[in-house]
Amino acid sequence: MPEGDAVLRTARRLDASLAGAPLAVADLRWGHVDGERLHCACTLAVVAVGKHLLHRLDNGLTLHTHLRMDGRWQTLPVSAVTPAQRRAPGLRALLATQTTAALGWHLGLVEIVRTRDEADVVGHLGPDLLGGDWNEALALSNLMSAPERPIAEALLDQRNLAGLGTIFTSEPLFMQQIHPWTRVGALPADRIRALVRRGQELLQVSMTYGHPCSTGHRREPMYVFGRKGRPCRRCGTTLRHITVGEPPRERVLTYCSRCQPEA
Structure with missing residues (x-):
């Protein structure tokens, strides 16, 4: 699933492509969602x-919209959109001005709400790590409100803080040498704060790089994520997978059993 940095990059790209111009095409292919309600309306902004x-x-x-696991938005000139793309079963949304098209592929959610009611769909989220209104104190309070919860599960819960997925949960936990199953209550507040700040830092770095990166090396960008069965970059121990969370929200993380010992 794309994480906060990828979603923010997508929002900025859509905004640059569509803002300020009316929609000549608004074709939404999601149940009974009526794209005609958006036809001829002018895009004010696209935000994450x-x-x-x-x-x-x-x-x-x-x-x-929400990308979920496999969704993405593609932008291209209207003249470059092919008949095959228009007919493709994976196309969930087609928006276009007179010059630019945005194609939403395999989106996990498409709905129309009144702008004044946006809180109904995003009001449950915790502070956004990449948002202009980031509130660290509130995020820490949310995380520490359930001391028996595993720290990885708490970080992935978007109600506590928004923007982290398996990449930027696995990587900060490794860098701060914390086992994913460590109970929140077993960690001092300063370690939780440092962990959150590390996650935010990695998201910001990845915004600069244009793709997820923790190590600073483009060819080998990750310490643990996606490296199950390979040696730890720090100690050489074979990296493992671990499952956190309850069904249907369980997620798989990669970790080093030596660098991240169980508390």
Whole structure:
């Protein structure tokens, strides 16, 4: 699933492509969602809130989308959109001005809400690590409100803080030498704060790089994520997978049993 940095990059790309121009095409292929409600409306802004995309229009409506596991938005000139793309079963949304098209592929959610009611769809989220209104104190309070919860599960819960996925949960936990199953209550507040700040730092670095990166090396960008069965870059121990969370929200993380010993 794309993480906060990828969603923010997507929002900025959509905003640069569509803002300020009316939609000549608004074809939404998601149940009974009526794209005609957006036709001829002018895009005011496309913003990211955690992993959610809010496409605000001047008619008081917002197109709310979520990429989930496999979704992505593609932008290209209208003249480059092919008939095959228009017919593709994976196309969930097609938005276009007179010059630029945005194609939403395999989106996990598509809905229209009134802009004034956006809180109904994103109000449950905790502070956004990449948001302009980031509130560290509130995020820490949210995390520490359930001391028996495993720290990895707490970090992945978007109600505590928004923007972290398996990449930027696995990597900060490794860098701060914390086992994913460590109970929140077993960690001093300063270690939790340092962990959150590390995650935020990695998201910001990845915004600069244009793709996820923890090590600072483009060819070998990760310490643990996606490296199960390979040697730890720090100690050489074979990296393992671990499952955190309860069904259906369980997630798989990679960790080093030596660098991240169980508490």
